[in-house]
Amino acid sequence: xxxxxxxxxxxxxxxxxxxxxxxxxxxxxxxxxxxxxxxxxxxxxxxxxxxxxxxxxxxxxxxxxxxxxxxxxxxxxxxxxxxxxxxxxxxxxxxxxxxxxxxxxxxxxxxxxxxxxxxxxxxxxxxxxxxxxxxxxxxxxxxxxxxxxxxxxxxxxxxxxxxxxxxxxxxxxxxxxxxxxxxxxxxxxxxxxxxxxxxxxxxxxxxxxxxxxxxxxxxxxxxxxxxxxxxxxxxxxxxxxxxxxxxxxxxxxxxxxxxxxxxxxxxxxxxxxxxxxxxxxxxxxxxxxxxxxxxxxxxxxxxxxxxxxxxxxxxxxxxxxxxxxxxxxxxxxxxxxxxxxxxxxxxxxxxxxxxxxxxxxxxxxxxxxxxxxxxxxxxxxxxxxxxxxxxxxxxxxxxxxxxxxxxxxxxxxxxxxxxxxxxxxxxxxxxxxxxxxxxxxxxxxxxxxxxxxxxxxxxxxxxxxxxxxxxxxxxxxxxxxxxxxxxxx
Numbered sequence: 001x002x003x004x005x006x007x008x009x010x011x012x013x014x015x016x017x018x019x020x021x022x023x024x025x026x027x028x029x030x031x032x033x034x035x036x037x038x039x040x041x042x043x044x045x046x047x048x049x050x051x052x053x054x055x056x057x058x059x060x061x062x063x064x065x066x067x068x069x070x071x072x073x074x075x076x077x078x079x080x081x082x083x084x085x086x087x088x089x090x091x092x093x094x095x096x097x098x099x100x101x102x103x104x105x106x107x108x109x110x111x112x113x114x115x116x117x118x119x120x121x122x123x124x125x126x127x128x129x130x131x132x133x134x135x136x137x138x139x140x141x142x143x144x145x146x147x148x149x150x151x152x153x154x155x156x157x158x159x160x161x162x163x164x165x166x167x168x169x170x171x172x173x174x175x176x177x178x179x180x181x182x183x184x185x186x187x188x189x190x191x192x193x194x195x196x197x198x199x200x201x202x203x204x205x206x207x208x209x210x211x212x213x214x215x216x217x218x219x220x221x222x223x224x225x226x227x228x229x230x231x232x233x234x235x236x237x238x239x240x241x242x243x244x245x246x247x248x249x250x251x252x253x254x255x256x257x258x259x260x261x262x263x264x265x266x267x268x269x270x271x272x273x274x275x276x277x278x279x280x281x282x283x284x285x286x287x288x289x290x291x292x293x294x295x296x297x298x299x300x301x302x303x304x305x306x307x308x309x310x311x312x313x314x315x316x317x318x319x320x321x322x323x324x325x326x327x328x329x330x331x332x333x334x335x336x337x338x339x340x341x342x343x344x345x346x347x348x349x350x351x352x353x354x355x356x357x358x359x360x361x362x363x364x365x366x367x368x369x370x371x372x373x374x375x376x377x378x379x380x381x382x383x384x385x386x387x388x389x390x391x392x393x394x395x396x397x398x399x400x401x402x403x404x405x406x407x408x409x410x411x412x413x414x415x416x417x418x419x420x421x422x423x424x425x426x427x428x429x430x431x432x433x434x435x436x437x438x439x440x441x442x443x444x445x446x447x448x449x450x451x452x453x454x455x456x457x458x459x460x461x462x463x464x465x466x467x468x469x470x471x472x473x474x475x476x477x478x479x480x481x482x483x484x485x486x487x488x489x
Contacts, residue, residue: 022049031062044354048384056368065215069377073384076367079421082429092359101237102207106287125269126434134264138177139442143449146187154484164480167297172197175292179285181265182247196243203236208471244282294473295352296439301480302350304456306399321448333444337413341404347425348386354470355381455485
């Protein structure tokens, strides 16, 4: 899940009332640039309010430096750009050139034949049972050997922990093991400043600031003169790619010396299948780290926050965990319908990728009648869609896993998936996330292992809402400070 998303913060509102004043004033030549600048720090909520007050949940914003930009929260439009007219809505040159320094020609930064080839190769590898088994082993090991002991220490010492950081470190270790077969050991008890992890994180932050800039010429000038943040990004990219390349060379050597070695991680699988070009493999593995690194940790951060505010949901999840405890890991998470629904509901309200954009390569008309000129960016607003009264009903602001469930003849919960164009949290159409099932496997196992042992209690005062921050993926501003309590029920 990699977005065209920007550097914004938002304090989510619980309800939206129709207000014609929400629409920004537009002036000749400069359009709504003043309004965009005034709302830059709260842009996701600002745009969400506009869409929820627009008749067809679509709005065309005009900015001096970026021209016309269509935003939509209309499922018919989303299906149109992600499936029906997929061929005329690629990532586009702006997205690719902005992120090229960091992502290169990786799967999330290319279109056309290059994307098709990488997608085909990756899809084959993601659908193997051996990879699923490897993911299970990685997740269980990381939980039992690192996360659970850290949380147990927090219980014993009555310390406050930054849970978002713990989850981020956990996800980074996991994705590096799965993608590279390399353990950065970022979740050791000392919580080390792992060089590769820190360089990757800062590189993502600066790259996302590029995307969010209302005046891209600023970062391009800095890059031309090699100054400021662009000088820093160049150094970070070099560090990340050198690190990745060294791992690839070591893996090649290992595979050559031990021809019978089992190819379990994605890197070994790509190399073993004949894809040995270092630049190609580096680009695609970096893309997978970006996709798996912050999306699962962001989803889990907001999930545990919502759970702390909804004890009845936590009680139902615990009941389900205890019922499935005698099953194998895979069977356990596979049958955790209520937990699965709760994760989906959490990501509806706090999507890890709040919006994603494509570039129109031809003149077009969206299903709702919106005219799109060639060269226009069209962005579907996932955050706004998840908070739409029209799509989710009058209780859209509530955390309600039951909206994803129904009872079978025996009274057991059955998960009922929503239309992917109404709920494009994992994208949709040909570019739908390859790692979706892997992400759910990881998240459900984390939820099960933590909740059956501990209670996660936020330290913030009642009524204080955390702030939603979006870089390339969403975060909780300032972290998620919690106390860990042993569960005695």
